[in-house]
Amino acid sequence: MILIVPANPLRPRRPDEHFAAEAEAARAAGFQVAVVDHDAVARGCDVHRAVASVSGTGAAVYRGWMLRSERYAAFAEALAERGVVLRTSGEQYRRAHELPGWYAALAAVTPxxxxxxxxxxxxxxxxxxxxxxxxxxxxxxxxxxxxxxxxxxxxxxxxxxxxxxxxxxxxxxxxxxxxxxxxxxxxFERFTSAEVRTWWVNGDCVLIGPHPDSPNERPSVEVDLESLTPMIAGLGLPFVTVDLALRADGVWRVIELGDGQVSDRPTTIEPEAMIAALLGPPRP
The missing domain is CATH 3.30.1490 (Dna Ligase; domain 1)
Structure with missing residues (x-):
């Protein structure tokens, strides 16, 4: 597995500072790390040049800034031409990233x-x-x-x-x-807890933590994922986040589903925990 992160705009051979800790954790776990020119990808200009520094072949996961769905699809295509296949396809990214793609499957548990x-x-x-x-x-x-x-x-x-x-x-x-x-x-629904961000890989919840907007706040009751788990698995999406909050009547509700590649990690979750959950054990 290759972890792909945005390059530092001032030092283009190094990871962007926001993702540097995750890149370091991935390397320490034995994974390859590559950088791409996020700004070029986001603008849709010369995407092939933007990914030119990605070497090696095989499966990859992106951890970076948000991209429009059409830009992500072009990004995935450019990488595929180099033999690097993002675990999340362009179609899967759109379904996770845009509300109309996931709403029907979660209508019973979201506003x-x-x-x-x-x-x-x-x-x-x-x-x-x-x-x-x-x-x-x-x-x-x-x-x-x-x-x-x-x-x-x-x-x-x-x-x-x-x-x-x-x-x-x-x-x-x-x-x-x-x-x-x-x-x-x-x-509009009235919520009584801070949001909780849950991280899912291939339909399994691998990490539960606070939302990045409130990294030090945790709910006073345990998050109940029993009814949600088969719904997320049924989406067939490889890597997503689901933000939850406790409604005034004591029911956990989905606030947002997003593609995990562009979901921010709260500062109170260690990068090593994120990499372990996302990439799994290192290859021998």
């Missing part, structure tokens, strides 16, 4: 959601009517702007078309060219 294709106001109006009255959270296929909660995320009442579009407009302003797919409206 009710509807979405649009594109950013047209009329389509958003249809979506809000379909979800029905009440509060909601607005996002796009891959990300919310929860740090701008009142301005660009929380919708107090979906029946208020003017207020919904005001939040959506601010969301578009903040996301700019990073807007992905369309608007998503998710029924």
């Amino acid at each position: 009710a959601s509807v979405w649009t294709r594109g950013s047209d106001q009329a389509d958003l109006d249809q979506a809000r009517v379909a979800l029905g009255p009440g509060p909601a959270v607005l996002r796009d296929y891959t990300k919310s702007m929860k740090h701008y909660w009142d301005d660009a995320a929380f919708v107090p009442e979906l029946d208020d078309a003017v207020a919904v579009w005001r939040v959506a407009s601010r969301f578009l302003e903040l996301r700019e060219d990073d807007f992905v797919g369309g608007f998503v409206l998710r029924r």
Whole structure:
């Protein structure tokens, strides 16, 4: 297994500082580490040059910054031409990275959601009517702007078309060219715990820890994965994260599913634990 990480922009032969500890842990465990020019991949320009320093052949896992689904697919194709096969295909990455790809499989354990294709106001109006009255959270296929909660995320009442579009407009302003797919409206649910990030490899939960936004906060009760496990296994995705929170009625709910390759590791999880869970024991 090869671990691929973004290169340091100032020292392109070295890993980006954010992923350096994981790269070091992988090397210590006996795995090969390669770096790629993330900015070139993200821009879609000269992807073959961006992966030119990746040597060797075989299976690989990426641990790096988020990529749009179409950029990831081009990245995977360029690596495949060099004999390096990302364990997560382009199609699998899109299903994990974009909410419409995973929502149906987890609808029973996550807030009710509807979405649009594109950013047209009329389509958003249809979506809000379909979800029905009440509060909601607005996002796009891959990300919310929860740090701008009142301005660009929380919708107090979906029946208020003017207020919904005001939040959506601010969301578009903040996301700019990073807007992905369309608007998503998710029924607002009240949670009483910090989020928990769970890590899954081939349908098995291999690591449970805090969310990167609250690395020192842990729930007061044990996370219950019994009903969730067969759902995640049924997705057939090789490496994902699932963020969970405890709802006010004591039920664990899925906040987000994401591709594990571009999910951040909280500082309170040691890189060695991440590598051991992700890559398994070193080859002899």
